[in-house]
Amino acid sequence: MDARWLAKIKRGVIYLILCAMLIVMVLPFAWMVLSSLKEEDEVFTYEMSWLPAKVTFSGYVRALNEQPFLRYGLNSVLVSTIITMAQLFSSVLAGYAFARLKFPGRNLVFFIYISAMMIPQQALIIPSFMLIRRFGLVDTYAGLTLPFLAGPFGAFLMRSFFLSTPTSLEEAAVLDGCSRLQVLAKVVIPLSKPALATLGLFTFMQAWNDFMWPLIITNSVNMRTLQVGLALMKTDIYPDWPMMMAATVLATLPIIGAFLLAQKQFIESLAFSAVKY
Amino acid sequence: MSRRPLILVLILVLAFGLSATAGAATTIHYWHYLSGDYAEIHEAMVEEFNALHPDIQVELLYTGNQFVTRDKLIAAVAAGQPPHVCLVDQFWPPLMVATGALVPLKNFVDTDSYFADFNQISLDTVTVEGEIWTMPFSLSNQILFYNKDKFREVGLDPEKPPATWEELLEYAKLLTRDLDGDGRIDEWGVNFTTRANMGAVYTFITFLWQAGGRIYNEDFSAAAFNDEAAVETVQFWRDLAHRHKVLNLSPPQEGFETGRIAMQIASTSSIEATKRKVNFDLGIAPLPSYRQKVTGVGGSSLAIFKTTPQEEAAAWTFVQWMSSPENNLKWSTLTGYTPLRKSVLASPEYQSYLAENPAVQVVIEQFQYARARPNEVSYADVSRILGVAVEEAVFGNLDPKPILDNAVAEANTYIEMSK
Numbered sequence: 001m002d003a004r005w006l007a008k009i010k011r012g013v014i015y016l017i018l019c020a021m022l023i024v025m026v027l028p029f030a031w032m033v034l035s036s037l038k039e040e041d042e043v044f045t046y047e048m049s050w051l052p053a054k055v056t057f058s059g060y061v062r063a064l065n066e067q068p069f070l071r072y073g074l075n076s077v078l079v080s081t082i083i084t085m086a087q088l089f090s091s092v093l094a095g096y097a098f099a100r101l102k103f104p105g106r107n108l109v110f111f112i113y114i115s116a117m118m119i120p121q122q123a124l125i126i127p128s129f130m131l132i133r134r135f136g137l138v139d140t141y142a143g144l145t146l147p148f149l150a151g152p153f154g155a156f157l158m159r160s161f162f163l164s165t166p167t168s169l170e171e172a173a174v175l176d177g178c179s180r181l182q183v184l185a186k187v188v189i190p191l192s193k194p195a196l197a198t199l200g201l202f203t204f205m206q207a208w209n210d211f212m213w214p215l216i217i218t219n220s221v222n223m224r225t226l227q228v229g230l231a232l233m234k235t236d237i238y239p240d241w242p243m244m245m246a247a248t249v250l251a252t253l254p255i256i257g258a259f260l261l262a263q264k265q266f267i268e269s270l271a272f273s274a275v276k277y
Numbered sequence: 278m279s280r281r282p283l284i285l286v287l288i289l290v291l292a293f294g295l296s297a298t299a300g301a302a303t304t305i306h307y308w309h310y311l312s313g314d315y316a317e318i319h320e321a322m323v324e325e326f327n328a329l330h331p332d333i334q335v336e337l338l339y340t341g342n343q344f345v346t347r348d349k350l351i352a353a354v355a356a357g358q359p360p361h362v363c364l365v366d367q368f369w370p371p372l373m374v375a376t377g378a379l380v381p382l383k384n385f386v387d388t389d390s391y392f393a394d395f396n397q398i399s400l401d402t403v404t405v406e407g408e409i410w411t412m413p414f415s416l417s418n419q420i421l422f423y424n425k426d427k428f429r430e431v432g433l434d435p436e437k438p439p440a441t442w443e444e445l446l447e448y449a450k451l452l453t454r455d456l457d458g459d460g461r462i463d464e465w466g467v468n469f470t471t472r473a474n475m476g477a478v479y480t481f482i483t484f485l486w487q488a489g490g491r492i493y494n495e496d497f498s499a500a501a502f503n504d505e506a507a508v509e510t511v512q513f514w515r516d517l518a519h520r521h522k523v524l525n526l527s528p529p530q531e532g533f534e535t536g537r538i539a540m541q542i543a544s545t546s547s548i549e550a551t552k553r554k555v556n557f558d559l560g561i562a563p564l565p566s567y568r569q570k571v572t573g574v575g576g577s578s579l580a581i582f583k584t585t586p587q588e589e590a591a592a593w594t595f596v597q598w599m600s601s602p603e604n605n606l607k608w609s610t611l612t613g614y615t616p617l618r619k620s621v622l623a624s625p626e627y628q629s630y631l632a633e634n635p636a637v638q639v640v641i642e643q644f645q646y647a648r649a650r651p652n653e654v655s656y657a658d659v660s661r662i663l664g665v666a667v668e669e670a671v672f673g674n675l676d677p678k679p680i681l682d683n684a685v686a687e688a689n690t691y692i693e694m695s696k
Contacts, residue, residue, distance in 0.1 A: 044529065044530045044531045044532075044534075044535050125352060126352060126355045126356055129352060129353075129355075129356035129358075130356045130357065133356055133357065133358050138358060212348070212352075215341070215345065215348065215349050216348075216349050216352040216353060216356075219306065219338065219360075220338070221338070228341075231341050231345050232339060232340075232341045232345070234341075234342060234345075235312030235313060235342055236310065236311075236312055236342045236343060238313065238531075238550055238554060
């Protein structure tokens with residue numbers, strides 16, 4: 001009896017903390033959405049008001065019309081998708097090699113590779129820029145994506161995941177006559193959906209939210225991504241807040257979509273992996 | 278046999294490529310950070326230039342506000358791919374000169390005679406180590422915006438803005454009010470930027486100069502912002518915020534425009550925008566002063582970056598055109614920026630504009646007290662350190678003296694390095 005009450009209280013406390021965190025997370029988001037529906041002079045009224053006096057979508061109209069916003073969105077989708085696909089591909093191969101293949105100096109190479117995670121992106125920006133300039137790829141999709149197609153974090157994550165999975169299924173597949181690549185494609189990857197979903201989500205979010213690189217590598221309006229477009233809306237004198245908030249809402253939707261998609265993947269893969277080893 | 282078509286294609290491509298470059302105009306990439314109406318006026322000027330100069334095509338690119346543009350420009354310069362021309366804020370030239378990427382204007386012209394028509398303060402802002410590096414484009418200074426309606430509400434004469442620090446404090450005390458009696462202040466007396474990363478130092482040094490203080494010593498060999506005047510200035514800011522509670526350190530967004538702040542120190546460059554934004558009786562006054570009358574100078578200039586001689590020459594044609602007497606007159610009367618040229622200031626067109634715009638008259642009268650920031654290579658670091666020190670003392674409500682002493686010591690290491 002006591003133990004059950006204790007458990008209930010514990011659960012109650014956890015829910016309270018979770019609710020508090022939820023409010024902290026949701027409030028700015030709600031403010032963003034509500035501001036996007038206001039008239040321009042209503043955002044900073046004397047008495048702070050949450051709800052718009054009159055719901056208007058003019059902020060959205062301005063966001064879509066005043067800049068080539070759809071073009072920015074298309075660029076962001078394209079760039080983030082290319083980077084995510086390439087990262088998944090390269091990370092699976094690298095992670096699998098570091099986890100399963102035996103070759104001399106494997107651990108040393110891996111150690112050196114993941115050491116690169118210690119270098120902050122800011123320190124890499126100028127050298128990467130110089131490299132891309134030498135390749136003549138400034139202001140191109142190749143220039144936007146090339147530095148992010150493979151990375152140590154993905155290899156590290158996939159390697160850790162592969163190391164934590166038992167080798168028995170792979171051995172069985174080898175006995176059945178599969179080659180290395182067939183084992184990878186038919187056994188390992190289907191079992192790795194949670195890890196792939198995690199990595200895919202991380203990469204997509206990072207690519208989607210990246211600002212500094214697209215800012216410096218693009219020199220024409222048509223190559224800009226959403227984050228650059230959003231930053232350019234914040235002008236020195238009197239930014240149009242409802243427009244900015246509307247644009248931010250639109251720019252956030254794909255990330256929410258990606259989350260929902262990945263969440264479905266998590267649940268499915270949990271169901272799949274209920275196999276007794 | 279099979280290679281021949283390929284060679285043919287190559288020849289064709291080369292031929293087309295060459296013929297295309299031979300007949301084409303020189304393209305000048307020009308980055309800027311202007312927004313709103315100013316951007317439209319500015320864009321129209323660039324379009325007019327392109328129409329009048331078929332051999333030069335200026336491609337205008339808005340690269341975000343000043344902070345974003347500076348990040349992009351510094352990265353581009355570091356990577357060796359700057360634009361041909363960039364609009365730069367008043368305190369960037371020393372930094373840009375230090376990178377070695379700028380073309381000094383003496384490469385194009387005898388600067389002494391060419392700039393004889395420019396007023397001295399506009400040249401002060403673009404001179405680094407005795408040489409003129411960028412073309413002055415717009416010139417602003419700091420003024421006091423105030424809400425005449427609020428002055429009337431508290432019984433102040435709306436035609437008598439504060440003239441001294443003392444009056445500023447006195448008025449601010451009257452204008453800071455708790456309207457609903459809940460113990461929380463609803464309307465604040467005065468506002469200016471106090472956060473270091475938002476450029477508080479630009480306002481601070483004006484106060485410092487008014488108090489008789491200075492940033493560097495006589496020969497710029499060391500920092501000097503820890504003397505009595507500097508301590509007094511920081512103390513004044515600290516008292517406004519903590520002792521008298523008339524300055525809100527986290528002011529409401531657009532507080533002045535929405536009537537929650539009665540007086541605000543800001544740049545003349547926002548006069549036209551503020552006029553349109555507010556729906557109360559707007560007052561514009563010279564800055565309140567202390568021991569000396571001083572206002573800080575801001576504005577921007579056009580920098581030419583090293584490329585090919587042909588492109589640099591085209592860039593020079595363009596920047597000259599932007600600040601020509603005709604265009605400077607146009608820019609000054611359409612925006613409220615101060616004329617760069619003596620001939621423009623004296624012109625009948627400008628004088629009649631002043632007669633119609635008494636607010637701008639205030640700006641022009643105040644201009645004799647304008648002072649430019651020192652164009653030292655170390656200024657970017659020294660001003661950053663000073664800004665952070667002021668912020669620390671004001672936000673932390675701390676004794677300014679030891680903080681300024683430490684900051685001077687830190688600044689001196691940068692001054693040392695820059696020599």
